[in-house]
Amino acid sequence: xxxxxxxxxxxxxxxxxxxxxxxxxxxxxxxxxxxxxxxxxxxxxxxxxxxxxxxxxxxxxxxxxxxxxxxxxxxxxxxxxxxxxxxxxxxxxxxxxxxxxxxxxxxxxxxxxxxxxxxxxxxxxxxxxxxxxxxxxxxxxxxxxxxxxxxxxxxxxxxxxxxxxxxxxxxxxxxxxxxxxxxxxxxxxxxxxxxxxxxxxxxxxxxxxxxxxxxxxxxxxxxxxxxxxxxxxxxxxxxxxxxxxxxxxxxxxxxxxxxxxxxxxxxxxxxxxxxxxxxxxxxxxxxxxxxxxxxxxxxxxxxxxxxxxxxxxxxxxxxxxxxxxxxxxxxxxxxxxxxxxxxxxxxxxxxxxxx
Amino acid sequence: xxxxxxxxxxxxxxxxxxxxxxxxxxxxxxxxxxxxxxxxxxxxxxxxxxxxxxxxxxxxxxxxxxxxxxxxxxxxxxxxxxxxxxxxxxxxxxxxxxxxxxxxxxxxxxxxxxxxxxxxxxxxxxxxxxxxxxxxxxxxxxxxxxxxxxxxxxxxxxxxxxxxxxxxxxxxxxxxx
Ligand SMILES: [Zn+2]
Ligand SMILES: [Zn+2]
Numbered sequence: 001x002x003x004x005x006x007x008x009x010x011x012x013x014x015x016x017x018x019x020x021x022x023x024x025x026x027x028x029x030x031x032x033x034x035x036x037x038x039x040x041x042x043x044x045x046x047x048x049x050x051x052x053x054x055x056x057x058x059x060x061x062x063x064x065x066x067x068x069x070x071x072x073x074x075x076x077x078x079x080x081x082x083x084x085x086x087x088x089x090x091x092x093x094x095x096x097x098x099x100x101x102x103x104x105x106x107x108x109x110x111x112x113x114x115x116x117x118x119x120x121x122x123x124x125x126x127x128x129x130x131x132x133x134x135x136x137x138x139x140x141x142x143x144x145x146x147x148x149x150x151x152x153x154x155x156x157x158x159x160x161x162x163x164x165x166x167x168x169x170x171x172x173x174x175x176x177x178x179x180x181x182x183x184x185x186x187x188x189x190x191x192x193x194x195x196x197x198x199x200x201x202x203x204x205x206x207x208x209x210x211x212x213x214x215x216x217x218x219x220x221x222x223x224x225x226x227x228x229x230x231x232x233x234x235x236x237x238x239x240x241x242x243x244x245x246x247x248x249x250x251x252x253x254x255x256x257x258x259x260x261x262x263x264x265x266x267x268x269x270x271x272x273x274x275x276x277x278x279x280x281x282x283x284x285x286x287x288x289x290x291x292x293x294x295x296x297x298x299x300x301x302x303x304x305x306x307x308x309x310x311x312x313x314x315x316x317x318x319x320x321x322x323x324x325x326x327x328x329x330x331x332x333x334x335x336x337x338x339x340x341x342x343x344x345x346x347x348x349x350x351x352x353x354x355x
Numbered sequence: 356x357x358x359x360x361x362x363x364x365x366x367x368x369x370x371x372x373x374x375x376x377x378x379x380x381x382x383x384x385x386x387x388x389x390x391x392x393x394x395x396x397x398x399x400x401x402x403x404x405x406x407x408x409x410x411x412x413x414x415x416x417x418x419x420x421x422x423x424x425x426x427x428x429x430x431x432x433x434x435x436x437x438x439x440x441x442x443x444x445x446x447x448x449x450x451x452x453x454x455x456x457x458x459x460x461x462x463x464x465x466x467x468x469x470x471x472x473x474x475x476x477x478x479x480x481x482x483x484x485x486x487x488x489x490x491x492x493x494x495x496x497x498x499x500x501x502x503x504x505x506x507x508x509x510x511x512x513x514x515x516x517x518x519x520x521x522x523x524x525x526x527x528x529x530x531x532x
Contacts, residue, residue: 044436044451125448151481159480160452163487164459165466166475168452172462173469175455177477207471234472 007075008086011093012330016116016133018094019321021313023136027304028252030184030224030317034142034241035131036150037169037178039160045170046105046123054107054123061109061122064156070149071111074118079108085335088326094133100124118149125170126178128153137248139181139241147237166233176233181241183248188223188301189258190251196225199251207231208247222293222300222320227251263305274302282354286339287346292323299353311353319352417444433457486526493522 018031039045040060043053058078065071079087079101087101096110100121109122121129130153132146160168167178174180190196200210209230227248229240262270277298281287287295300316302308321327323345329336332344358364431440434457438450449455455462466473479487496519503512 039452041452045449047448048436048438048450147478150478154480154482158482161480161483162452162455162475163490164474165455165462166477168449168455170448172447172449172466175466176470176475179477231470231472233466233470234474234476236477240477 002075004077004081007077008089008330012089014114014116015318016093016321018117018133018135019314019317020135021315021317023134024138025252026136026313028186028255029137029248030186031133031135032137032139032142033131033133033182033184034139034146035129035180035182036146037126037167037174037180038128038130038150038153039168039170040127041158041160043127045125046108046127047103047125047170049105049123051106054105057123057127058107058109060157061111061120061128064153065111067156068152070152071113073114074111075113076122077110079110080106085326085329089330092321092324092327094321095119096121097124097129100129117145126174137183137245137252139183139245142181143237143241173230174232177235177237177240179232179237179240180228181244182226182228183244185225185227185248185251185255186223186297186300186304187225187251187255188297189262190255191223192262193258195254195258199254203227203247203251206247208244221290222297224297224320259305270302270305271307273298274305274307277302278308278353281349283350284346286342287349288342289323289325289345292345292349293320296320296323296349315352319349322348322352431458431461489522489526493519493526496522 018033021030023029023031040057043049043057046054046057049057062076065074065076077090079096082090084101087096090096090110091098091101093116095112095116096119100108100110103124105123107123109120111120111122112118117133119131119133121131130146130149132142132149134142162168166176169175169178187196190199203210207230209228210225227244229244231240235243277295281292281295281299296316296319299308299311300313303311303313303316322331325341328341328344328348331348336344356365432438433450433454435453436450438454440458440461443449443454443458449458463473496515500512500515500519503509503515
């Protein structure tokens with residue numbers, strides 16, 4: 001197994017497949033994700049487990065990664081060995097949750113493959129949180145892939161499962177399938193006409209949750225919204241995916257309609273906004289992450305509407321990750337204060353979009 | 356009749372909940388009903404956090420216990436990890452898989468609130484697939500049996516009953532092994 005500094009160095013230079021700007025409906029859908037929560041029978045859930053038990057779970061994950069060919073190109077990191085900055089970098093990369101980075105109990109781990117499509121949080125609030133991400137709207141494909149991975153892991157252990165409540169999880173909001181599926185949408189047109197709140201209200205009434213770019217409890221930035229299922233019990237995985245896909249199709253068609261209207265009625269204003277965003281991003285010397293996310297969203301909107309043909313969507317999606325505070329500092333190889341981060345961020349953006 | 360929550364205003368709405376085939380009613384005034392439905396259906400962005408929802412639900416369940424005069428006379432505790440039901444009420448997190456068994460009476464209505472359902476219908480682990488598939492099949496056949504009896508299709512019903520007995524026999528043998 002590779003050591004930590006090599007793993008992190010590679011991770012800094014590589015980019016995740018889900019940011020490629022490809023896949024079905026990629027002009028609106030950035031990525032799709034499915035996460036399964038699983039626990040090992042006979043061991044208390046991680047926050048309540050003894051140190052030796054947490055270690056057992058971690059060693060089990062090591063064994064799985066080392067022995068199964070499915071994980072041939074995967075890495076395993078022990079979070080205890082990482083600095084706070086390095087852990088936060090994994091959050092910026094969407095490989096682990098904020099909760100996982102900040103939790104205090106030992107033997108928390110993170111498994112991920114080279115394409116960064118698969119990641120497993122070890123000893124988060126559940127023993128295993130397996131997640132799979134792909135670009136565009138493709139939940140069905142993800143389910144097929146993650147289902148196989150789940151079977152492989154189960155071969156090495158026995159899952160906590162009851163006939164009545166299904167897969168048992170630390171929080172009763174995840175019990176049953178243990179499955180949270182989500183779709184990350186870029187909705188600049190709906191945001192422009194203040195149409196987001198109505199949609200959010202409507203979909204929350206039928207059992208769906210909307211979150212920001214970095215998941216639970218995080219802010220919405222760059223007009224990026226994650227729509228996910230709230231119900232995990234009493235439906236099959238296929239039903240959950242099918243319903244979620246339908247809800248997303250509806251939001252997507254609303255966004256498409258507003259985009260069309262905007263293009264028909266206010267094309268010049270749109271062009272102005274897009275090119276102004278390009279102007280600032282390609283020449284600013286100091287930029288905060290909030291302003292950068294806002295302008296990148298505008299520029300992305302311009303590319304999606306074919307008002308501007310460069311940079312490509314993949315570059316813009318990747319930039320949205322690269323400009324996050326921890327990622328920037330990892331790239332710089334040192335801690336940066338907020339002012340120096342804003343300088344560094346502006347330079348990075350100029351380099352990527354005018355290149 | 357007065358509202359069960361504020362105990363001040365007239366009842367405007369009665370919510371019926373079905374918990375384990377038992378119907379229970381909650382009587383609420385207009386204001387409390389509005390507050391109640393707000394809490395459970397409209398989540399403001401961007402601060403919405405599913406754990407808040409859970410906390411709300413835990414409170415609602417508490418209230419429900421109080422209003423119905425259900426007293427948890429002694430502290431319930433998980434026989435395996437020793438988490439108490441009160442600990443769970445505070446954190447919203449369970450301690451181990453046995454908690455689900457030991458708190459089942461309390462959790463079932465909560466799960467129904469959270470998911471609209473309290474029975475798993477999804478994937479079954481490979482290892483226990485055979486067994487759980489049989490249990491699921493038996494449940495479904497029992498439902499069919501009831502319907503057949505209601506429709507007075509006795510011959511069909513007898514066949515279904517035999518099938519149930521056969522499956523139950525297989526399960527029993529497996530358990531004895
Ligand atoms: Zn009242
Ligand atoms: Zn327990």
